[in-house]
Amino acid sequence: MAEKCHMCLLGLILFCSLLTGTIEVDDTHEFCSSGGSVRLPCNNALSDCTSTVWTYSRHSKTAELIALGKKKTDTERHERLSLGSDCSLNITKVTKDDYGSYSCQQYVNGQHYGSDARVYLHFLHVSVSPSSSQIRNGSSVTLFCQLYHDQVSCDTLVRADGVQLIWENQAGVSLQTDSRYQISPPGNCYSTLTTTLLDEDHNTEWRCLVTQINQVKTSATYIVRYSDPADSTSETVDFMTDGSLFRVFAAPTVILLQSLCTRAGRKNSHHPKEIEMSTVLQ
Incomplete structure (x- = not known):
C-alpha cells in the first residue's frame, strides 16, 4: 500500500510540473568546424513544432531565428537554417559566426511554457x-x-x-x-x-x-602545401654600363636580363633590343 501511495505521489508531482512548466532540461553541448553541418536538439519539444521558438545569443546580443515553427527571413544566416521534424535546428555550411548559445523555447496559447532547452555551439x-x-x-x-x-x-x-x-x-x-x-x-x-x-x-x-x-x-x-617559388613576384633592378641601361628581373630560380639600348647622341628612334638570358641560381 505504501509503495502504491509513493508511485501516486510521484505521478502527481510530475503532473503538476507539466501544468506549471517547471520541468528542468539539461543543457547540451555541440561542436562544429568550418563548412560542416550541425543539428541542435530541442529537448523540450512538444508534439507540434508550431509552439517552438529558437533564439540565438552571443556576447549578450540575442536574435530570434525560428518563431512558432516558422523560419525568420530577416537574419543573415536564414538560408542555412532549417527546422527538423523533431523541432531540432539544423545549420549547414557552418562558419565561425555561428558559435554561441541557442535556446529552444515553447509557447502555448501565447504563454511561455516549461523550461528552455539550451544548446551551446562551440566552433x-x-x-x-x-x-x-x-x-x-x-x-x-x-x-x-x-x-x-x-x-x-x-x-x-x-x-x-x-x-x-x-x-x-x-x-x-x-x-x-x-x-x-x-x-x-x-x-x-x-x-x-x-x-x-x-x-x-x-x-x-x-x-x-x-x-x-x-x-x-x-x-x-x-x-601543408609548399608555395611554388616560380609564382613569387619578380623584383626589378636598373643599372647603367657602357652606355646601355640594363634591367634585371630577379626571381628565386631565374634571372631575366633585359638590355635596353639607349646610346647617347642617337637621334633616330629605334625599338630597344632585348636580350633574355636564364641563369639558375646556385
Missing part, C-alpha cells in the same frame, strides 16, 4: 604561422587550434565536461607524444603545434580534434 578553428605563402621545406611552422565558446567557461568545458584538444596526422596517429612536435600542455581550449617542415611534409594533413570523454566530436584540418 573549432585551425590557423597557421607564418602565412601559407611563406611555408616551405626547412621552415618552422606553428599551427594554432582554438575552440571558440560563449556563455560557458573553458574551465567548465575541460573539467566538468571532459573536453580536450588533441593532434593527429592524416593516418589517425596521435602526435601528442611524438618528439618531432612541440605541443602545448593539455587542459585548455587553445592548443599549438610547432615543428620544422621536411620535404615529405608537402601535402601532409594534420588535424586538431575535439574530444569529450574520449569521444571525437569534431575536427579541423590543415594541409
